[in-house]
Amino acid sequence: MFTPRSIRHCRACGAPTVYAVPVDDNRERATCTACGTIHYENPVNVVGTVPAWGEKVLLCRRNIEPRHGLWTLPAGFMELGETTAEGALRETVEEAGANVEMQELFSVLSVVRVGQVHLFFRARLRDTNFDPGPETIEAQLFAEHEIPWEQIAFRTVKETLQRYFEDFRRGSFGVHVADIG
Amino acid sequence: MFTPRSIRHCRACGAPTVYAVPVDDNRERATCTACGTIHYENPVNVVGTVPAWGEKVLLCRRNIEPRHGLWTLPAGFMELGETTAEGALRETVEEAGANVEMQELFSVLSVVRVGQVHLFFRARLRDTNFDPGPETIEAQLFAEHEIPWEQIAFRTVKETLQRYFEDFRRGSFGVHVADIG
Numbered sequence: 160m161f162t163p164r165s166i167r168h169c170r171a172c173g174a175p176t177v178y179a180v181p182v183d184d185n186r187e188r189a190t191c192t193a194c195g196t197i198h199y200e201n202p203v204n205v206v207g208t209v210p211a212w213g214e215k216v217l218l219c220r221r222n223i224e225p226r227h228g229l230w231t232l233p234a235g236f237m238e239l240g241e242t243t244a245e246g247a248l249r250e251t252v253e254e255a256g257a258n259v260e261m262q263e264l265f266s267v268l269s270v271v272r273v274g275q276v277h278l279f280f281r282a283r284l285r286d287t288n289f290d291p292g293p294e295t296i297e298a299q300l301f302a303e304h305e306i307p308w309e310q311i312a313f314r315t316v317k318e319t320l321q322r323y324f325e326d327f328r329r330g331s332f333g334v335h336v337a338d339i340g
Numbered sequence: 341m342f343t344p345r346s347i348r349h350c351r352a353c354g355a356p357t358v359y360a361v362p363v364d365d366n367r368e369r370a371t372c373t374a375c376g377t378i379h380y381e382n383p384v385n386v387v388g389t390v391p392a393w394g395e396k397v398l399l400c401r402r403n404i405e406p407r408h409g410l411w412t413l414p415a416g417f418m419e420l421g422e423t424t425a426e427g428a429l430r431e432t433v434e435e436a437g438a439n440v441e442m443q444e445l446f447s448v449l450s451v452v453r454v455g456q457v458h459l460f461f462r463a464r465l466r467d468t469n470f471d472p473g474p475e476t477i478e479a480q481l482f483a484e485h486e487i488p489w490e491q492i493a494f495r496t497v498k499e500t501l502q503r504y505f506e507d508f509r510r511g512s513f514g515v516h517v518a519d520i521g
Contacts, residue, residue, distance in 0.1 A: 165351065167351060167352060167354070168351055168352065168353065168354035169349060169354075170347045170348060170349055170370075170379070171346070171348060173356070175354070201384045201419065201420065202385060202418050202419075204382065204385065204457060236380070237382060237383050238383075239381055239383060239455045240452060241450075241452065242450035242452055242519045243450050244450075244517065244519075245450075264515060267424060267459070269422075269423035269425075269426075271422065271423055276424060278448070336444070338423045
């Protein structure tokens with residue numbers, strides 16, 4: 160969850176922090192009043208896939224908040240120790256239990272309001288045996304005309320799906336960089 | 341700087357944390373022993389540009405550690421409140437004082453060892469008047485055969501430059517996703 164200026168205590172020593180502009184910097188950072196440690200707050204990455212089976216893509220119905228009950232592409236926060244593609248594959252396994260072959264990067268969407276960057280890769284489903292994890296109510300394949308557009312959980316997922324089907328119809332996939340207000 | 345498992349105190353209340361796997365999670369996270377706040381640690385993004393002037397690109401000689409005195413493309417940590425492209429443009433202005441028109445995303449390089457993702461955009465220099473900031477000793481244009489390959493500050497910059505000139509020679513630019521060991 161994105162809560163800027165939420166660092167009230169130092170992670171190193173526990174003393175109170177103040178927001179001040181460090182020397183050689185031009186932004187306020189939480190700075191420890193005791194040991195001087197500077198705490199940076201930066202955007203985080205959400206990584207996921209567009210898992211495709213012929214003309215259909217796999218969506219997951221969310222079993223968790225936010226947007227419980229709505230549909231999403233498999234995606235989640237990138238973790239330390241993995242590449243963007245490894246994180247996207249991990250989330251696809253965790254949320255959909257899907258067996259995919261990773262393909263090219265497809266979308267890079269900055270969501271400034273919440274301090275996130277969403278990166279989706281195309282992926283090819285190897286079969287249609289899905290085994291959704293606890294975060295997912297059900298996983299289901301949808302052709303373009305079947306997509307529940309009004310029940311898509313996130314703007315970045317909707318924009319990625321729209322661009323995906325446009326490119327699919329054209330028969331050529333690009334990399335889409337956009338800004339989600 | 342990347343220091344995993346460095347959260348010893350809670351940012352909310354200052355009490356000590358322990359690393360433990362939260363309910364509904366599968367990784368150890370710093371968890372507050374008093375208020376229960378969970379502290380996530382995730383990769384951060386470095387954003388920059390490949391500023392081009394004809395067949396040449398602009399490099400900056402670093403006036404800061406690490407890699408003081410070595411050459412880099414203008415780049416730095418993405419901040420809250422900006423898109424990937426806005427961050428890349430900001431760094432190009434801050435480090436090189438260059439006047440550029442932003443172009444397409446060019447490289448997305450996961451640097452797992454340090455918990456970073458580096459994103460470089462191509463950019464077109466509008467003129468050759470550079471005004472480097474305090475982080476830069478000098479900014480200079482280099483054709484491919486002039487690049488000081490042995491004095492490049494970072495692997496991601498070297499890989500981006502190599503791919504850039506390959507694509508430049510071919511006359512067609514792609515988006516390059518790679519993993520830097």
